[in-house]
Every structure is written in C-alpha cells, then in structure tokens.
Amino acid sequence: MQILDGQLVSKATKDELRIQVAQVVAEGKKTPHLAAVLVGNNGASETYVGAKVKACNEIGFKSTLVRLEADISENKLLEVIEGLNSDPDVDGILVQLPLPAHISDEKVINTILPAKDVDGFHPVNVGKMVQGLDSFVAATPHGIMLLLEHYKIDTKGKNAVVIGRSNIVGRPMSILLSQPGNPGNCTVTITHSHTRNLKELCQQADIIVAALGKPEFLTADMVKEGAVVIDVGITRVPDTSKKSGFALKGDVAYGEVAPRCSFITPVPGGVGPMTIAALMKNTFKACQAKW
Ligand code: GUN
Numbered sequence: 001m002q003i004l005d006g007q008l009v010s011k012a013t014k015d016e017l018r019i020q021v022a023q024v025v026a027e028g029k030k031t032p033h034l035a036a037v038l039v040g041n042n043g044a045s046e047t048y049v050g051a052k053v054k055a056c057n058e059i060g061f062k063s064t065l066v067r068l069e070a071d072i073s074e075n076k077l078l079e080v081i082e083g084l085n086s087d088p089d090v091d092g093i094l095v096q097l098p099l100p101a102h103i104s105d106e107k108v109i110n111t112i113l114p115a116k117d118v119d120g121f122h123p124v125n126v127g128k129m130v131q132g133l134d135s136f137v138a139a140t141p142h143g144i145m146l147l148l149e150h151y152k153i154d155t156k157g158k159n160a161v162v163i164g165r166s167n168i169v170g171r172p173m174s175i176l177l178s179q180p181g182n183p184g185n186c187t188v189t190i191t192h193s194h195t196r197n198l199k200e201l202c203q204q205a206d207i208i209v210a211a212l213g214k215p216e217f218l219t220a221d222m223v224k225e226g227a228v229v230i231d232v233g234i235t236r237v238p239d240t241s242k243k244s245g246f247a248l249k250g251d252v253a254y255g256e257v258a259p260r261c262s263f264i265t266p267v268p269g270g271v272g273p274m275t276i277a278a279l280m281k282n283t284f285k286a287c288q289a290k291w
Helices: 004-024 043-059 072-086 105-111 125-130 139-148 170-178 198-203 253-262 270-288
Strands: 033-039 062-068 092-097 158-163 187-191 207-210 226-229 236-238 246-249 261-264
Touching: 004 043, 004 139, 004 270, 033 043, 033 072, 033 270, 043 226, 062 072, 062 246, 062 270, 072 105, 092 270, 105 261, 125 170, 139 170, 139 226, 158 170, 158 198, 170 187, 187 198, 226 253, 236 253, 253 261
Parallel strands: 033 062, 033 092, 158 187, 158 207, 207 226, 226 261
Antiparallel strands: 236 246
16 A cells, blocks of 8 residues: 655645746746635634645745635625736635635636636636646646656546545546546546445445545445545544644545555645645646746
8 A cells, every 4th residue: 555645746846836936037037926815714714725825935926815804795805806807916816615605606716817717616717627628727636636647546447436526626526537648537437425326336446536525434345455545535523632622534534444545645644735736836827828
C-alpha cells in the first residue's frame, strides 16, 4: 500500500508556481491576484479561505480577502462580485461555499466572470470541461487528477466508482475520469443516495472516489484488494481530546481500508492540500491569459 501524499505533491506544485511567478514578475508581467470572498464566519470556511490566502502568500501571488457579514443581502453580494469582475488587477475570484440560506449559490456563481472563475463552477466552465475544451476545472477534482498524474497511476480502462454527485466534486470528477488521456479513460459509475447496489459496485471498482460527506462510510468489505481509494471527505467530529475540540474524519474507514489498497489518500494530508494547489494553478492560468 502506498500513500498518495497530497501534502508533498501540493508543496511541489506550489514550489513550481513560486519559481514561475518570480520569473514572470522579473520580466515585468503582472502578479497573479486572487480575491476570496467569505460570507459569515463558518469555522470550516474560515479555515479553508485562510489556507487559500496563505498559499497565495507563499507562492508570491497577491490576495484580497473580502469578509462580509452573514446577513448581507444577495444584491449587495452580487455588487461586490461585479466590483471584482471589473477590477483589472483581480485575476481570480472565489466565493467560499456554503453561503447563508437567503443567498442563491446559483446567482452568485453565474455572476462571476467565467474568465475569473478559478473555482470552475460557472456553467460556461462546466460546459467546456464536459466537452473536453480548455476551461477552469473545479479545484478538488482537478487536484485529484494532478495527484493521480503525479503518482503515474494507470487509469486506462479501469472501473471507477464515484460516490456522491455534487456539482463541486462528484459530477466533475466522473467526467474527468471518463475523458481521454491519463489519468482518464476510465469506465465510470456515478453513485448517490438512491443507488441500490453500492456495495457490489464498489467491490468491482479499481478506483473509488468517496465524496459523500459521511465519516468512515467506505468500509473494508466494500473495497477490492489492490484498489485505489481517494477520500474527499473532511468532516469535523467532536473530540474532547483535541485542543480544537474536533477531529477531522474522511469518508473512508482508513484503518481497515488502507491495508487492502494499492494507493490511498489520507485525511488530512491527501485531497485537501491538492485542492489548494489546483486553485493556485487556476489562478496563475487566469493571470497568464492577460499577458
Ligand atoms: N466549499 C467547499 N469546497 C469549495 C471549493 O472548492 N470552493 C469554494 N468556493 N467553496 C467550497
């Protein structure tokens, strides 16, 4: 069993970007600039946005964190986004999800200019991704593809089961794994809460991507010997032995599943850091388009 070390690959990706940015800035080109919008003070969202801003600083990107009150009106938030759309210095915009219930995710995502949509959530980018055209690909599935690529995992003709059909992970993941190329060329089954024979489907899978948000859902009896297991889950569960008061749990029962795998991602230190690395690559690309 080999661990797919997201921490390591993310660091290598960020190091590469840091060198590239230093080079282009020395040539007098524009410094990539990411604007992150955080509405309210959800603890997990604070952590994720903090990690994104920190990564920008490490690489030498400019970043702007726009903090807004949880009770901001939808119209005001859309105005903030339009301001960032028309700011020529801002290359990438991300609005951290989830948003408060009174705000429509869809309206927010549709307001971000596709050319600045480094999260790859805008329908224009999703549509291009589905057609295999150049686009911004959502950071989590993009990061998983980078991880599979780094470890040269041969995915051609493999049976992949994606658990979860979210717009952020499951759906784009299923498309990317089925596209031509390596990683890619998989036969993909996308599963969800209405899937009847999930255990049997997983037992036949060469690759499983668990992205349903249920701690330790995927157990050893569901996993074929030698499978590649990618754990996207990161749920906070109360744990009084920790200073923070919580522990992070993946969607995979790691202790029992890992010994059966050829490759597996840990939580934390697997997919999470790769999401950040992919977002940084997307931001660089958004800036590059302006040179
Ligand atoms: N919430 C959970 N994952 C993500 C992500 O990749 N981007 C944004 N903006 N919000 C998220």
